[in-house]
Amino acid sequence: MLNNMRILVVDDDRGIRELASISLEVLGFESVATARDGQDALDQVQSASTPFECFLVDIQMPYVDGFELCAAIRSMPEYRAAPIIMLTAMSDRKYIDRALAAGATDYVTKPFDIMDLKARLNAAALVCEKAREGTALSERVHALADDLMHTTMVDIGDTFDIDDVPGYLNYDTFKDLVKSFGESGAQGAEFTAFQIADIHSIYCRCGSTAYFNFICDVSDAVSDVVATRGYIFSYLGNGVFLVFDPRSGGAQEKADLGEEIERQIWQLDLRFSDGNRIPVKLEQSNAFGFREMPRGIQPGLSSDNVQPLYETGT
Incomplete structure (x- = not known):
């Protein structure tokens, strides 16, 4: 400890x-x-x-x-x-x-x-410990970020190291943190998952490098909403973000998170290379705890447990 x-x-x-x-x-x-x-x-x-x-x-x-x-x-x-x-x-x-x-x-x-x-x-x-590890890892990875972005293709299912985003942990560090909390018996902690709707179309229109930048921008919007509440989050690939509340503020407290995040994204005015606005709409899962945690920390986002959120338009 x-x-x-x-x-x-x-x-x-x-x-x-x-x-x-x-x-x-x-x-x-x-x-x-x-x-x-x-x-x-x-x-x-x-x-x-x-x-x-x-x-x-x-x-x-x-x-x-x-x-x-x-x-x-x-x-x-x-x-x-x-x-x-x-x-x-x-x-x-x-x-x-x-x-x-x-x-x-x-x-x-x-x-x-x-x-x-x-x-x-x-x-x-x-x-704090996991945040330190995440920051240190991000600093090492992003020392070569500019060169890597010119030579490495980003796939839609990739997870990312994203620097200077409060509350964000790369996926491996996030999994270690979740495992530690689970082993400590912190059954009150909760998770909420958000998936960007129609992510495949967005990926195809953006292209590899622009898609990475798009996910980074969305991560900034997520951070603006969740970090001030003491939550941490990670990007799991395929347009899915997982938010972790270590103290469990309750489902009611999280009910409007998706709408707040969409409003933050809307204010960023994200656009495709042709100038058209990127239509970002989030699907939010119901809050779930360790006992309901899907295998591999992969939230099940289906029509049964996902609700549409704030309409951003096109």
Whole structure:
């Protein structure tokens, strides 16, 4: 387990900050900083030479409260997918929903149970570890990307390494992450699959290189919608994207994801070489968990479990 994840604990209660620091040290996390309020946290985030990788944030604080801090962190590109765990003495659902809407990925109620905190931090650490591996792999692969694009044909069924897209993992790294979560017993996690309709026609009209660029553009749109919610995703080939929610926000929370993604794609104004708009329409599967996971992480997209989404037009 990753024990060098850089964590920032933000709480205006000195006792809570000290308790959290001691607890994290006991749990094996070696790189922990604290902030006395939201403004102090923002100052540290903006001046940090190495970005933080996880945040424990109190909700009720003076000057800049937890909701405002969470939204401010999420507005920074380098923190769009960083785990943010809210520390709150308020168990009222409306506060939790507001925190999640601001970009939080999880929450722990105070006084917190150390084993509960450990489980949530271990899940956050696993996401950070796999994201590091994915970033490192993407950097190595894309050092030769320009040359490779001129000499390598891209097939419609290929998976891709896509650089600088928050929340995106290449397929192999994504599979390893999913396997790790499954083996840890995280049965609450959920998957949602999206398939680009009529992908074969789009591939034929684009051609190999333009098709790769098209998938990269669609990945940017997917990232804009899902990364801020703490989800990760991968491209499986054949126009299929798989989104993974490690904390399971519920099917209702994901019901409109496809429509939001289509609106983001529409704003990109993607075009074929002849100038006509690429008609991107997504088909979304119902959310499914580990027990319903199809073999090989291949979502079954059929007329029974896929629904049409926002009509983009042509």
